[in-house]
Amino acid sequence: MLDQLISSLTDGLLLGFVYGVAAMGLTLIWGVMSVINLAHGPVIAMGMFGTYLLFTHLGVNPYLAMVPVAGAGLIAGLVIYVIAVHRVINAPHLSSLLATFAVNMIIIGVGTAVFSTSPQNINYSLGSVEVGFLTFPASRLVGAFGAILVTACLYLFLYFTRAGKAIRAVANNRMAAELMGIPSSRVLALSFGLGTMMAAVAGGLIATFFPFTVLSGGPYELKSFVICVLGGLGHPLGALVGGLMLGGLEGLIPTFMPVSWVPVVEFGLFVLVLLVRPSGLFGAK
Amino acid sequence: MKVWQKPGFWLPLVIVLVWGGAVLLIHQDTMRESAFVLLMAVGLASSLNILLGYTGYVSFGHIVFFGLGGYTGFYLLSEQGWPLFASAIGGGLLSAFIAGLVGLAVLRLRGAYFALATIGINEAARAFVSNFEPYGGATGMFVNFSAYQKYGGPGPALWTTFTFLWITTMVVLVASYLVKHSRFGLGLLAIREDEDAAMVMGVKAPKAKTITYVISAFFPGVIGTLYFFKNGNIEPGDAFQLHMSIEMLVMVMLGGMGTVMGPLVGAVGYQWLRGYLLTSPIFKDLHLAVAGAMLLVIILFVPAGLVGWVRNHVQRLQKVLE
Amino acid sequence: MILQVYDLTKRFGGLQALSDVTFDLHTGEILGLIGPNGAGKTTLFNVINGVYTPERGRVSFRGEDITGLPSYDVARLGLARTHQVVRPLHELTVRENVMVGACYGREKHSLKEARRLADGSLDKVGLLDRGDQPSGSLNVSQKKRLELARALAARPYLLLLDEVLAGLNPSEIASMMDTVRAIREDGISILMIEHVMQAIMSISDRILVLDYGTLIATGAPEEVANNPQVIEAYLGDPNMTARLLAE
Ligand SMILES: Nc1ncnc2c1ncn2[C@@H]1O[C@H](COP(=O)(O)OP(=O)(O)OP(=O)(O)O)[C@@H](O)[C@H]1O
Numbered sequence: 001m002l003d004q005l006i007s008s009l010t011d012g013l014l015l016g017f018v019y020g021v022a023a024m025g026l027t028l029i030w031g032v033m034s035v036i037n038l039a040h041g042p043v044i045a046m047g048m049f050g051t052y053l054l055f056t057h058l059g060v061n062p063y064l065a066m067v068p069v070a071g072a073g074l075i076a077g078l079v080i081y082v083i084a085v086h087r088v089i090n091a092p093h094l095s096s097l098l099a100t101f102a103v104n105m106i107i108i109g110v111g112t113a114v115f116s117t118s119p120q121n122i123n124y125s126l127g128s129v130e131v132g133f134l135t136f137p138a139s140r141l142v143g144a145f146g147a148i149l150v151t152a153c154l155y156l157f158l159y160f161t162r163a164g165k166a167i168r169a170v171a172n173n174r175m176a177a178e179l180m181g182i183p184s185s186r187v188l189a190l191s192f193g194l195g196t197m198m199a200a201v202a203g204g205l206i207a208t209f210f211p212f213t214v215l216s217g218g219p220y221e222l223k224s225f226v227i228c229v230l231g232g233l234g235h236p237l238g239a240l241v242g243g244l245m246l247g248g249l250e251g252l253i254p255t256f257m258p259v260s261w262v263p264v265v266e267f268g269l270f271v272l273v274l275l276v277r278p279s280g281l282f283g284a285k
Numbered sequence: 286m287k288v289w290q291k292p293g294f295w296l297p298l299v300i301v302l303v304w305g306g307a308v309l310l311i312h313q314d315t316m317r318e319s320a321f322v323l324l325m326a327v328g329l330a331s332s333l334n335i336l337l338g339y340t341g342y343v344s345f346g347h348i349v350f351f352g353l354g355g356y357t358g359f360y361l362l363s364e365q366g367w368p369l370f371a372s373a374i375g376g377g378l379l380s381a382f383i384a385g386l387v388g389l390a391v392l393r394l395r396g397a398y399f400a401l402a403t404i405g406i407n408e409a410a411r412a413f414v415s416n417f418e419p420y421g422g423a424t425g426m427f428v429n430f431s432a433y434q435k436y437g438g439p440g441p442a443l444w445t446t447f448t449f450l451w452i453t454t455m456v457v458l459v460a461s462y463l464v465k466h467s468r469f470g471l472g473l474l475a476i477r478e479d480e481d482a483a484m485v486m487g488v489k490a491p492k493a494k495t496i497t498y499v500i501s502a503f504f505p506g507v508i509g510t511l512y513f514f515k516n517g518n519i520e521p522g523d524a525f526q527l528h529m530s531i532e533m534l535v536m537v538m539l540g541g542m543g544t545v546m547g548p549l550v551g552a553v554g555y556q557w558l559r560g561y562l563l564t565s566p567i568f569k570d571l572h573l574a575v576a577g578a579m580l581l582v583i584i585l586f587v588p589a590g591l592v593g594w595v596r597n598h599v600q601r602l603q604k605v606l607e
Numbered sequence: 608m609i610l611q612v613y614d615l616t617k618r619f620g621g622l623q624a625l626s627d628v629t630f631d632l633h634t635g636e637i638l639g640l641i642g643p644n645g646a647g648k649t650t651l652f653n654v655i656n657g658v659y660t661p662e663r664g665r666v667s668f669r670g671e672d673i674t675g676l677p678s679y680d681v682a683r684l685g686l687a688r689t690h691q692v693v694r695p696l697h698e699l700t701v702r703e704n705v706m707v708g709a710c711y712g713r714e715k716h717s718l719k720e721a722r723r724l725a726d727g728s729l730d731k732v733g734l735l736d737r738g739d740q741p742s743g744s745l746n747v748s749q750k751k752r753l754e755l756a757r758a759l760a761a762r763p764y765l766l767l768l769d770e771v772l773a774g775l776n777p778s779e780i781a782s783m784m785d786t787v788r789a790i791r792e793d794g795i796s797i798l799m800i801e802h803v804m805q806a807i808m809s810i811s812d813r814i815l816v817l818d819y820g821t822l823i824a825t826g827a828p829e830e831v832a833n834n835p836q837v838i839e840a841y842l843g844d845p846n847m848t849a850r851l852l853a854e
Pocket residue numbers: 619622624642643644645646647648649650651691
């Protein structure tokens with residue numbers, strides 16, 4: 001019993017790191033411009049398919065493939081920002097919600113036309129790892145490692161580069177940043193690009209675990225909402241912690257009740273945290 | 286002037302009255318089916334607009350009331366043998382009750398936080414109903430055939446259902462107009478424009494918002510019952526589709542939020558466009574992408590929606606297009 | 608005594624915005640409230656009318672304790688206010704803006720009566736001919752008058768005016784002053800924040816001076832103007848010195 005609990009929890013936590021990266025993209029965009037990116041799910045799916053295509057058709061190692069996928073994610077984000085988001089950045093929330101949802105429809109629509117909705121998978125196995133009584137696929141371990149690496153890179157970027165500092169300045173107070181001569185439009189575009197880049201990378205990592213379709217991003221988008229709220233909307237590191245919590249919950253709950261109750265608990269908790277502590281479980285009151 | 290002397294009150298009502306009446310007279314099954322889908326869209330979009338358009342609160346998961354009400358109505362009808370009318374009202378009342386229960390809490394959240402919470406509520410409800418055995422769990426429920434017998438078999442039952450939907454849609458439009466043009470509605474519009482300023486002027490925002498949430502949740506519950514009875518079965522995947530929720534928002538936005546006419550125009554326009562794209566040989570595969578592109582254009586360039594745009598540009602139509 | 612404020616204290620995080628503010632406002636009085644920028648004047652209004660809850664202290668209005676009541680309940684008891692940074696309900700017409708005040712103010716009018724009352728208020732502030740215009744399209748001075756009309760339509764016993772003269776030109780100031788005097792003639796008590804010294808000195812019966820959240824002086828205009836502490840508070844504020852010199 002205890003063995004099973006620990007192995008299920010480990011599994012969940014490893015997955016949680018990757019959830020965290022997906023959510024980090026969403027929370028970064030929210031933190032900088034107060035936009036909830038409803039195109040987040042399709043971008044995750046794009047990351048899955050990008051990795052898949054590079055691997056299946058060009059034989060690129062899936063982990064290496066994530067480098068160009070990240071680049072493409074960044075560019076896609078810049079394009080989405082310029083076309084769909086920039087004009088509604090100061091409009092009521094409904095506008096940016098629907099604008100990004102329109103992008104969601106466009107990506108899903110084109111994706112369905114090109115790839116149909118049949119499941120694909122990346123046929124690349126790293127075997128499995130045994131630690132004591134625990135056995136899990138090595139890809140999970142690499143995935144978690146990748147997630148930590150991405151998080152570390154994001155933090156180094158935000159704290160030690162000019163562009164990163166500008167992002168933090170704009171997130172803190174856009175008007176003040178503008179008065180100090182920071183070109184806020186460019187910073188917003190870059191932040192949006194970074195956010196979608198994280199989503200694309202997360203998609204790539206998830207694609208090494210599970211089969212996926214064009215529509216697979218949707219559930220991860222919803223999970224990202226939950227994670228962002230648990231960790232406090234707008235805090236990238238909070239997203240990683242929130243990801244671990246969600247992964248942990250997903251690992252733990254099935255040992256106590258049927259798996260189908262997992263989303264009830266997840267979304268129940270989500271609404272509760274929003275109501276009681278909208279700044280997140282760890283955020284300042 | 287009294288309400289019944291105002292053209293803005295009659296216009297949407299007469300459109301739906303004549304349209305549904307014509308369908309009933311012509312009595313053709315395919316025509317009824319397409320009118321059902323359209324009227325349902327009008328009803329749902331108008332209900333959402335009562336909250337979204339008048340208070341400015343973006344209920345992203347509004348479909349939860351369609352799902353919960355639909356489930357409850359379906360259960361009353363099929364498992365408890367209630368008549369259709371009573372079941373539909375029962376479904377509506379349950380939705381209204383749930384809205385009242387959660388409303389006071391979630392309506393404290395503003396802007397995107399509220400939108401996110403409503404998504405969470407919808408997902409939680411879906412997951413819960415998938416586990417709720419009286420409602421058939423993940424497989425849902427099929428209609429008990431004896432329920433049709435009360436209305437003279439499946440064929441006539443569908444006509445009865447259509448008639449109920451037709452009436453419900455008109456009631457929603459009347460409610461929408463009356464709310465907007467009442468003292469209560471003026472308070473809502475004030476909340477939409479600036480909630481804090483409204484409260485300083487004496488508008489009891491928490492209460493007013495909750496009442497509005499309850500009203501806008503009631504009708505989707507009624508419509509849900511009718512829809513799933515027509516379909517003959519109900520399952521969690523169909524009842525709580527976030528996608529449908531967003532379609533409702535799109536319809537309101539397309540027609541013009543905060544107007545009575547807007548959701549009617551938006552719902553019909555959206556469904557017509559969808560139908561056209563789905564059947565057109567050029568756009569068939571890309572219908573979703575094309576619809577997305579059009580939505581984007583509307584949001585970026587015509588944020589007031591079609592009715593809003595006309596109202597802003599043609600002074601004389603302002604009294605007619607409410 | 609229409610308003611009694613006792614020991615009112617309000618903090619924003621580490622910032623002490625109001626410390627132990629105590630004063631009374633007599634029925635029918637115009638009480639001026641002055642103080643340098645950031646002194647806590649607007650915050651005092653916000654605590655009195657229920658926008659913020661104070662950490663400590665008591666506010667009673669017409670003998671009733673209203674501390675911590677939500678702003679809509681305070682409004683319904685007959686306390687109306689204007690905002691320093693105007694807050695028109697943009698998409699509504701000027702008349703509808705004022706109707707909100709009438710419908711939800713002290714007398715809770717129906718739409719029909721509210722419309723009549725709104726026109727009366729609009730007339731008083733000189734905006735009647737703009738009734739059908741969207742309020743977002745007004746200029747700043749018109750928006751200030753709209754704020755006032757909205758507050759008046761609520762038929763309050765007490766009116767809190769937050770810098771209604773700021774940004775107006777001299778002739779607009781003069782007409783606004785007449786309006787304020789006329790309001791008092793109608794029996795409405797007034798607490799008003801103002802930076803335009805000459806104006807506030809001439810219109811107020813008494814003056815309160817707030818500095819860093821503390822009430823440093825209370826009294827008749829001449830007394831307050833010659834109070835050394837007040838002069839020091841103002842001279843410490845270069846902005847205000849400039850303003851005083853300009854007048
Ligand atoms: N909601 C708030 N949160 C945090 N600090 C606030 C808040 N409102 C006001 N303050 C601070 O409280 C202090 C008093 O502000 P207040 O607006 O009351 O000043 P004021 O006397 O009205 O100034 P002014 O003459 O410029 O209008 C200021 O330092 C201000 O920054």
